[in-house]
Amino acid sequence: MDAAVRTVNLRKTYLSRTTRRVAVQGLTMTVPLGGVHGFLGPNGSGKTTTIRMLLGLAQPDSGTAEVFGESVPDRLPHVIDRVGAIVESPKFFPAFTARQNLVLLAGAIGSPRERVDEVLAATHLGDRGRDRYAGFSLGMKQRLAIAATLLKDPDLLIFDEPTNGLDPAGIREVRDTMRSLGAQGKTVLVSSHILAEVEQVADTVSIIGHGALLAEGHVSDILGGAGVSQVRVGVASPDRAATVLEAEGFGVTRDGGLLVVGTDDPAAITRSLAGHGLYVSELVPVRPDLESAFLALTADEGLGSDADRLAGGRSTGGAA
Numbered sequence: 062m063d064a065a066v067r068t069v070n071l072r073k074t075y076l077s078r079t080t081r082r083v084a085v086q087g088l089t090m091t092v093p094l095g096g097v098h099g100f101l102g103p104n105g106s107g108k109t110t111t112i113r114m115l116l117g118l119a120q121p122d123s124g125t126a127e128v129f130g131e132s133v134p135d136r137l138p139h140v141i142d143r144v145g146a147i148v149e150s151p152k153f154f155p156a157f158t159a160r161q162n163l164v165l166l167a168g169a170i171g172s173p174r175e176r177v178d179e180v181l182a183a184t185h186l187g188d189r190g191r192d193r194y195a196g197f198s199l200g201m202k203q204r205l206a207i208a209a210t211l212l213k214d215p216d217l218l219i220f221d222e223p224t225n226g227l228d229p230a231g232i233r234e235v236r237d238t239m240r241s242l243g244a245q246g247k248t249v250l251v252s253s254h255i256l257a258e259v260e261q262v263a264d265t266v267s268i269i270g271h272g273a274l275l276a277e278g279h280v281s282d283i284l285g286g287a288g289v290s291q292v293r294v295g296v297a298s299p300d301r302a303a304t305v306l307e308a309e310g311f312g313v314t315r316d317g318g319l320l321v322v323g324t325d326d327p328a329a330i331t332r333s334l335a336g337h338g339l340y341v342s343e344l345v346p347v348r349p350d351l352e353s354a355f356l357a358l359t360a361d362e363g364l365g366s367d368a369d370r371l372a373g374g375r376s377t378g379g380a381a
């Protein structure tokens with residue numbers, strides 16, 4: 062078993078009296094064991110529905126899902142103790158301290174009391190345990206929610222948009238917490254529609270649109286396949302250099318005094334310019350970011366929007 066989560070052709074349709082909405086359509090994805098895995102997609106692309114199916118909170122129409130090699134939902138009781146999740150905002154008692162809230166929860170799920178201090182420390186709330194929940198910032202509240210999921214020491218943590226509504230400091234706190242959990246060997250599956258957030262923390266990603274997989278793999282590989290590579294070129298005579306390069310078929314744009322040249326072969330730029338007596342003082346690859354890769358992948362009109370998911374849209378199969 063080499064995956065924490067695997068889905069094959071997973072499909073979920075929501076039916077109402079007038080509409081049939083395909084939320085997840087044939088999703089096949091793999092979350093490797095250990096590390097942080099970003100689950101990315103625009104709003105409405107089916108992330109929450111997928112997570113709900115993994116946790117037994119929604120029943121798939123067809124397809125299969127496995128958590129640690131156990132088929133879910135039927136074998137979920139065999140693995141649920143290895144899974145911690147935040148899908149909706151958890152409820153804590155505002156008048157209780159963070160510690161009291163966790164002690165109460167630990168008692169309810171049968172975790173030892175000592176675990177409370179461990180999870181407070183793991184989420185960097187050790188010195189705030191005696192403060193009342195009501196006085197917590199949103200970032201601290203979210204870290205307390207993560208602390209609660211850690212009480213039973215799960216191997217897989219599933220966080221659905223955990224940084225929604227947080228300010229930059231809160232986002233950083235949650236991100237650091239996820240990163241350290243991944244570094245400890247836990248598998249963290251984190252959904253987001255905010256690419257920049259996941260790019261900084263994820264080792265691997267699955268990108269979905271319209272409830273189906275668009276791309277999956279190591280962040281670096283996805284960035285590598287993100288389209289045209291570019292290099293930023295410093296040269297004494299940028300105007301002449303631009304003329305030379307354009308004449309040789311390179312696409313050239315300006316970035317201040319530097320040229321930005323599209324190529325997969327930076328040496329070709331050096332050769333061309335040197336052939337005209339122009340010497341390169343700086344040649345730096347422009348790294349595409351996940352945002353660009355994501356936008357390129359989801360450029361298809363309105364991915365994730367509701368419009369084409371209604372009855373008669375892109376869906377192909379039967380309803381629930």
Ligand SMILES: Nc1ncnc2c1ncn2[C@@H]1O[C@H](COP(=O)(O)OP(=O)(O)OP(=O)(O)O)[C@@H](O)[C@H]1O
Nearest residue numbers: 075082084103104105106107108109110111254367
């Ligand atoms: N209980 C439900 N009943 C009917 N339709 C639903 C239900 N839950 C989700 N949907 C629809 O299914 C589609 C996928 O929604 P889902 O919440 O899974 O996407 P998401 O990627 O998590 O989006 P977001 O980031 O906005 O939460 C959307 O069109 C949504 O309106």
